Amino acid sequence: MRMAELSAESGVPVATVKYYLREGLLPPGERTSPNQARYSPAHVQRLRLIRALTDVGGLPLASVGAVLTAIDGDETPHRTMGVVQEELAGPPPKVSEEAAEWASALLQDVVRENGWKWHEPRGATIDNLVAALATAKELGQDKLTERLGEYARLAVRVAEVDVGVVAGLTSVDNIIEAGVVATVLGDRIFAGLRHLAQEQVSREVLGGASPKR
Amino acid sequence: MRMAELSAESGVPVATVKYYLREGLLPPGERTSPNQARYSPAHVQRLRLIRALTDVGGLPLASVGAVLTAIDGDETPHRTMGVVQEELAGPPPKVSEEAAEWASALLQDVVRENGWKWHEPRGATIDNLVAALATAKELGQDKLTERLGEYARLAVRVAEVDVGVVAGLTSVDNIIEAGVVATVLGDRIFAGLRHLAQEQVSREVLGGASPKR
DNA sequence: CCAGAATGGATAGTCAAGCTCTCCGTTATG
């Protein structure tokens, strides 16, 4: 297929496809002459993946590039998923030294309680988590951080389902890509369900009516 | 306190504070003369809140503005939290008509199974969730959508903790602000815990080693 | 009380991200 069809098939404008090619997000098509190329269904799939990561996952194109490079590379699935998590987390906001210290300690406790192994080169995931906890403390949100243990236990339950989803993928071909998609979309989907559930639960518990501030 | 101190206290540069004032994100200080103003600790708190929403919550300033307006308004807490959820969700990406249709039906099933009340003016939260599910389908991630029920049940458990956190806030003054913070930070914190847990669980279940794609 | 620093306010400039537009010489196609 050629440009126009690739564009139509994927829903991405021609100019944008060209841009992605320039940026190296989309591999070049197979040459049929010095200045003509032909694209495959894999290109359509790749475009859909890019759009899913940006539109649904909210990743900047640079992160998408890093993720795609990891997918295409021959790293282990474990390392590839590590890259995905780093990019999903993004650069951690900076917080005060002391709050970060405190948050790290809190997190350490939870990690120990749950018998998790401390992953040592502390990546963006942990830095982000620490920053979020530190921010909660700085804003006086003690109630939130007190419940960290409960959240952690539920996070394990969710992660068990996540791993089940990925483990169930025996479809050979691009297991890694599927894992990436599951991780990125899984985040959004769970967040959405949680928001819906918050509304339900708060209606039940608080009865819907509460004094005005 | 005056500008310089406000800036030092909050860690936000003077130029940026002025910008937030212009944009109406920060209320003007109390005038002491036609062209001098004095700021209160409430301004420091407000600045911290703005930074938390942008840096940790990832909200654009326009959304922060909407949230702050809601907090300052005299809507019910329920409505205010609705605004927060809308802004957290952001504009939903567009997906194909048919995939959206399918995703809506799937979501309807889950809603019914869990006995949730369908919240009718379908807001950005639901549109986003539907879009994420539709994208999963378009990318052939059936395993993910099959488990939606399990995720929903866990989401309820998480939401129960969330509501507990907010309900435990009897501290009178700015319960709504606390609820907002809990929601926004809660999202990030849970996502981080989930990522950590994924690593733990996948190490246990998959044993850390897996063939290279 | 007065010189120099700081303040509030307004306007313009900057920078990155993510496209979008325009050309242009080449290639496919009815």
Added chain:
DNA sequence: CATAACGGAGAGCTTGACTATCCATTCTGG
């Protein structure tokens, strides 16, 4: 063979979030 489409490269555009520069006051330390 005329004309439409293609690929490639460059410049331009828009939005978001600041940052820098002025300037006419106002505060402050000696």
